Amino acid sequence: MAAEGPVRVPFVRPALPAAEEIQPHLEAICRSGRLTKGPYLERLEAAAAAHLGVRHAIGVSSCTTGLMLVYQALAELKVTGCRAAAKVDCATATVLSGGDGAGGEVVMPSFTFLAAPAAVVWNGLRPVFVDVDPASTNARPEAVAAAITPRTVAISACHNFGNPCDVAGLRQVATKHGLPLVIDAAHGFGALQAERPLGGGATAQVFSLSPTKLLVAGEGGIVATDCDCLATLIRVGREYGNDGSYNAQFSGCNGRMPEMCAATAWLGLGRLEEVAAHRRMVAAAYTAALDGIAGIGFVAVGPGDVSSHKDFSITIDPDRFGATRDDLRRALAGRGIETRTYYDPPCHRQVAFRRFHDGRADLPVTDSLSARSLSLPIGPHVDAAVIGEVCGMIAACQRRD
Numbered sequence: 001m002a003a004e005g006p007v008r009v010p011f012v013r014p015a016l017p018a019a020e021e022i023q024p025h026l027e028a029i030c031r032s033g034r035l036t037k038g039p040y041l042e043r044l045e046a047a048a049a050a051h052l053g054v055r056h057a058i059g060v061s062s063c064t065t066g067l068m069l070v071y072q073a074l075a076e077l078k079v080t081g082c083r084a085a086a087k088v089d090c091a092t093a094t095v096l097s098g099g100d101g102a103g104g105e106v107v108m109p110s111f112t113f114l115a116a117p118a119a120v121v122w123n124g125l126r127p128v129f130v131d132v133d134p135a136s137t138n139a140r141p142e143a144v145a146a147a148i149t150p151r152t153v154a155i156s157a158c159h160n161f162g163n164p165c166d167v168a169g170l171r172q173v174a175t176k177h178g179l180p181l182v183i184d185a186a187h188g189f190g191a192l193q194a195e196r197p198l199g200g201g202a203t204a205q206v207f208s209l210s211p212t213k214l215l216v217a218g219e220g221g222i223v224a225t226d227c228d229c230l231a232t233l234i235r236v237g238r239e240y241g242n243d244g245s246y247n248a249q250f251s252g253c254n255g256r257m258p259e260m261c262a263a264t265a266w267l268g269l270g271r272l273e274e275v276a277a278h279r280r281m282v283a284a285a286y287t288a289a290l291d292g293i294a295g296i297g298f299v300a301v302g303p304g305d306v307s308s309h310k311d312f313s314i315t316i317d318p319d320r321f322g323a324t325r326d327d328l329r330r331a332l333a334g335r336g337i338e339t340r341t342y343y344d345p346p347c348h349r350q351v352a353f354r355r356f357h358d359g360r361a362d363l364p365v366t367d368s369l370s371a372r373s374l375s376l377p378i379g380p381h382v383d384a385a386v387i388g389e390v391c392g393m394i395a396a397c398q399r400r401d
């Protein structure tokens with residue numbers, strides 16, 4: 001839905017390092033003539049692995065490409081076997097039977113971004129959509145477990161809006177059934193679980209570095225994994241499947257991250273905490289200002305978890321608020337305040353994916369969240385004045401009859 005008039009408060013602005021800070025590095029890249037596969041990618045990968053606390057952080061062209069490469073690499077592991085048998089993730093990963101078009105199933109939430117099922121379908125696999133927890137908006141381990149059948153080849157989940165999903169609970173289900181756990185961690189930089197950054201505890205967690213995220217490359221992604229074999233295959237996969245022999249080992253793609261993007265993200269990593277602290281401040285201020293307004297709900301962050309607040313998403317209960325989410329969105333747009341309706345429609349109702357859901361049970365929580373969620377402006381441009389204006393408008397929209 002377009003804003004009804006000029007946008008005064010954009011939904012998001014990229015959290016970039018200062019131009020003067022980036023410039024010398026861009027000049028160095030231009031002088032070197034090395035635009036890809038260079039030292040900045042190496043620096044970013046080393047710094048990201050250290051920050052996330054994982055053995056491998058592999059820079060790729062986007063989170064979507066990273067997810068595609070992970071499923072492909074898991075299918076390849078079935079062929080090649082995993083040499084790091086001591087690692088439970090490696091050993092269980094070998095069960096993925098995708099890549100042969102046989103249509104193994106990946107159990108995943110529908111209330112998520114469309115890139116996650118797209119990566120599954122690209123690999124000849126079938127998404128099986130499950131409902132989410134209404135409070136956290138994330139996948140529930142019990143719902144995921146209930147959807148597992150002999151055809152299941154993987155489990156996928158997402159940290160919606162930067163709110164950490166139950167990685168330990170999902171991992172327990174995955175381990176019990178001998179399945180790989182692939183997490184869409186697109187919103188994950190800046191979030192904490194048990195006082196540590198997200199990234200570990202799954203077969204792979206895949207981050208996005210696109211402009212709306214806390215860590216920005218321009219376009220880019222990071223695949224985090226502790227599995228050496230998976231990491232090797234992803235590195236080969238992002239190089240068309242060429243392991244250096246010029247004899248493709250499997251049909252990969254160009255999934256590389258350019259040096260200019262890697263340099264931008266590498267610099268950004270140094271100020272990630274500052275960016276995350278600002279998002280936390282904005283989220284706390286929005287929450288305090290909107291808390292007393294009837295009909296407004298908030299995303300529940302688990303005990304011990306810290307959301308990155310990639311998005312600040314609220315829900316509108318039309319009966320209690322006196323207006324629908326779409327009424328409110330239109331009113332804000334009328335004042336030049338841009339918002340987003342993540343994730344509407346949910347994946348299981350989208351043209352590309354609804355055939356996979358035909359005949360399956362309704363997902364009432366997903367449908368309700370999709371119809372009621374509204375993400376408010378967030379990012380470095382959101383200050384006390386913007387928060388005051390947005391919340392004042394929301395309060396004014398409520399009908400107190």
Ligand SMILES: Cc1ncc(COP(=O)(O)O)c(C=O)c1O
Pocket residue numbers: 062063064065112113115116158184186187207208209210212220221
């Ligand atoms: C939850 C989620 N997953 C995946 C993606 C895809 O990320 P990318 O644009 O880096 O491919 C996005 C993009 O915003 C996202 O929000």
